[in-house]
Amino acid sequence: xxxxxxxxxxxxxxxxxxxxxxxxxxxxxxxxxxxxxxxxxxxxxxxxxxxxxxxxxxxxxxxxxxxxxxxxxxxxxxxxxxxxxxxxxxxxxxxxxxxxxxxxxxxxxxxxxxxxxxxxxxxxxxxxxxxxxxxxxxxxxxxxxxxxxxxxxxxxxxxxxxxxxxxxxxxx
Amino acid sequence: xxxxxxxxxxxxxxxxxxxxxxxxxxxxxxxxxxxxxxxxxxxxxxxxxxxxxxxxxxxxxxxxxxxxxxxxxxxxxxxxxxxxx
Numbered sequence: 284x285x286x287x288x289x290x291x292x293x294x295x296x297x298x299x300x301x302x303x304x305x306x307x308x309x310x311x312x313x314x315x316x317x318x319x320x321x322x323x324x325x326x327x328x329x330x331x332x333x334x335x336x337x338x339x340x341x342x343x344x345x346x347x348x349x350x351x352x353x354x355x356x357x358x359x360x361x362x363x364x365x366x367x368x369x370x371x372x373x374x375x376x377x378x379x380x381x382x383x384x385x386x387x388x389x390x391x392x393x394x395x396x397x398x399x400x401x402x403x404x405x406x407x408x409x410x411x412x413x414x415x416x417x418x419x420x421x422x423x424x425x426x427x428x429x430x431x432x433x434x435x436x437x438x439x440x441x442x443x444x445x446x447x448x449x450x451x452x453x454x455x
Numbered sequence: 456x457x458x459x460x461x462x463x464x465x466x467x468x469x470x471x472x473x474x475x476x477x478x479x480x481x482x483x484x485x486x487x488x489x490x491x492x493x494x495x496x497x498x499x500x501x502x503x504x505x506x507x508x509x510x511x512x513x514x515x516x517x518x519x520x521x522x523x524x525x526x527x528x529x530x531x532x533x534x535x536x537x538x539x540x
Contacts, residue, residue, distance in 0.1 A: 290491075290532055330533035340533070344491070371531050376487075 284317070284348050286375035289357055292340040292368040295327055302341055305366055310345070312357055317349020334368045346375075476513025480522075488521040490528035496535060500526065504539040 291309070293302050306324075313319045325342035334340065347353070354372045361370045480488065490496070499507050499514070499522055506526050509519050529535040 292532065331530075331536040332533055334533055342532075369532060371528060373490075373528065 285351065286320075286346070286348050286377070287354050287372055288375055289345045289347070289354060289370065289372045291343055291361060291370035292330075292334070293343065294335070294366045294368055295337055295339050295341060297341075297366055301366070305364065306343055309343075309357060309360065312360060313345060313347045313349065313353060316356075317347050317353050319345060319347045321346040337368065340368050478513060478515035478518055480518040481515055485518070488518065488525040490525040490532070490534070492525075493529060493534050496522070496526050496529055500535060502539065504536040 293305055297305070306322075310319060310322065321344075323344035323346070325344070327339050328342050329339050330337065358370060358372065361367045488495070499512055501507050506523055509516070512519075514522060526535060530537050
């Protein structure tokens with residue numbers, strides 16, 4: 284047994300009784316072979332675009348559990364009924380819980396350190412990583428580089444202070 | 456040598472990294488994106504009715520996939536426009 288959700292639009296020029304009749308007919312089709320879990324009616328609602336020159340339609344949603352034959356039967360009926368403007372059947376998913384669990388575990392493992400990384404990256408000292416690599420290669424030069432770096436950092440501050448303004452100007 | 460590298464770097468620093476966007480669905484731990492929830496879907500379509508790209512909305516790939524199917528379903532039921540002018 285699979286869970287399906289079928290939505291259909293009934294033409295707005297029908298009277299209340301006629302609409303009621305169509306809905307109950309369709310509900311019976313479902314009930315015969317499956318279990319109707321929920322029936323949702325939105326009533327007359329404006330369409331985002333005209334369908335068969337109608338600007339609004341009556342929205343109905345069925346949520347049910349049944350064999351695959353039922354949605355086929357429903358759709359066959361929909362095609363026969365002229366008052367149905369549109370219909371859509373989807374299968375409700377149940378297996379995706381797997382993915383979520385895996386992901387949650389991963390997130391927990393990463394936890395805080397990840398967020399810290401993000402913070403440092405946001406401050407934009409991407410150059411530091413390269414500098415770290417340099418240090419490994421040439422330890423002596425690195426010391427000199429560090430001194431320079433210290434000087435450079437001051438420059439950076441200046442740059443960073445001035446650049447945002449430039450950026451704002453560009454955006455304007 | 457070191458000088459050259461440095462100048463290159465400072466040049467590249469002019470391009471500021473964009474603000475890190477976080478997927479709003481992940482933040483709220485949303486599992487399903489329902490096609491009936493038009494209010495939420497509307498935030499992810501552009502003026503002309505197009506689905507907003509990931510680089511704009513910052514949605515993660517998993518939720519972007521969900522989102523696009525939800526929007527397409529909503530379009531079939533005329534809850535959302537295929538195109539708007």
